[in-house]
Amino acid sequence: MTSLDPVLDKDGVRLTVDGAVATVTLTKPDKRNAQDFALWRALTQAGRSLPGDVRVVVLRGEGKSFSAGLDRQAFTPEGFDGEPSFIDLARSSDAEVDAAIAEFQEAFTWWRRSDIVTIAAVQGHAIGAGFQLALACDLRVVADDVQFAMRETALGLVPDLTGTHPLVSLVGYARALEICATGRFVHAEEAERTGLANLVVPGTELDAAVRDLAAALVAAPRDAVIETKALLQGAAGRSYEEQCTAERAAQARRLRDLAGLGD
Numbered sequence: 001m002t003s004l005d006p007v008l009d010k011d012g013v014r015l016t017v018d019g020a021v022a023t024v025t026l027t028k029p030d031k032r033n034a035q036d037f038a039l040w041r042a043l044t045q046a047g048r049s050l051p052g053d054v055r056v057v058v059l060r061g062e063g064k065s066f067s068a069g070l071d072r073q074a075f076t077p078e079g080f081d082g083e084p085s086f087i088d089l090a091r092s093s094d095a096e097v098d099a100a101i102a103e104f105q106e107a108f109t110w111w112r113r114s115d116i117v118t119i120a121a122v123q124g125h126a127i128g129a130g131f132q133l134a135l136a137c138d139l140r141v142v143a144d145d146v147q148f149a150m151r152e153t154a155l156g157l158v159p160d161l162t163g164t165h166p167l168v169s170l171v172g173y174a175r176a177l178e179i180c181a182t183g184r185f186v187h188a189e190e191a192e193r194t195g196l197a198n199l200v201v202p203g204t205e206l207d208a209a210v211r212d213l214a215a216a217l218v219a220a221p222r223d224a225v226i227e228t229k230a231l232l233q234g235a236a237g238r239s240y241e242e243q244c245t246a247e248r249a250a251q252a253r254r255l256r257d258l259a260g261l262g263d
Contacts, residue, residue: 008049013042020055020218029063034071035129037083040107047110055222056214057111059137060121060207067130069151101160108162111136114230117217121210122146123203132163135170138229140196141210143203148186148196150179169236170195227254 008015012028012035024046026033050057061067071080079085089100111118120134123143128151134140150167152159159167159180168176171194179186191197201209217225227250235243 007051008042008046010045011038011042012036013039013046015046015049017051017054020053021058021214022050022054022056023058023060026059026061026067029061029065031071032063032065032068032125033061033130034068035133036071036074036080037104038080040104043107044110047107047113050116055116055225056217057116057118058121058210058214059111059118059133060210061123061130063124065124065130066120066122066126066146067133068125069128069130075155105160105162108133108136112138112233114226114233117225117229119210119213121206122148122197123206125149127151128159129161132159132161135163135166136161139198139213140191141199141201141206141213142188142191142197143206144188144200145203146188146191146197146200148179148191149183151183153181154183223257224254 004016014025118137120137188200
């Protein structure tokens with residue numbers, strides 16, 4: 001990838017920008033990019049730090065694994081230095097627990113913004129929070145050694161980092177339930193066949209494949225991509241007739257803009 005001065009580089013997250021393409025990199029390869037509260041705050045900050053002319057954001061992980069999930073230290077009584085542990089959180093009120101989880105989720109929600117297209121470049125393990133972070137992106141390009149797994153239920157928990165909605169949307173309720181309840185691995189062939197992965201490539205070709213996809217996305221007119229993404233994001237919640245109406249309204253806006261008659 002192009003070496004650039006980082007816009008952000010802290011707590012296991014680095015953000016670099018090259019024109020219309022930004023790259024967010026998880027930088028804890030010695031821990032297989034395990035996630036903690038500080039990393040989630042840094043991911044949230046990365047989203048807020050994107051320059052306005054960025055159109056595509058690539059998410060990648062250094063090392064052999066994309067992300068092995070939540071750092072298990074969160075489950076110990078001592079937790080992380082200066083941070084509450086999950087045990088501390090369990091002793092909090094329902095409102096406090098809800099507020100804490102909502103803050104964690106902010107690291108995962110901004111990837112679906114309508115003004116950008118996000119691509120997860122996934123190799124090796126993407127487990128639990130790592131799987132949900134990949135699911136947070138619009139598109140996933142994966143290496144042929146990828147191993148997705150949702151292991152929260154094995155810990156007595158539920159997936160709560162925004163991954164359940166895109167997982168059901170991509171693979172359907174029954175398969176999503178089976179994947180989550182069993183915690184089994186989903187490998188590259190199944191990921192591509194079920195729609196979890198847009199493209200599977202050899203690991204040595206992952207960065208090049210993502211660069212090609214990003215370039216193709218940037219080549220299209222920005223406003224048309226934004227309108228199209230919004231149309232597709234809302235399609236599942238609309239009836240066929242409502243989607244037809246939304247298409248007409250979006251196209252009318254595009255035609256007015258192309259004719260120089262926009263608001």
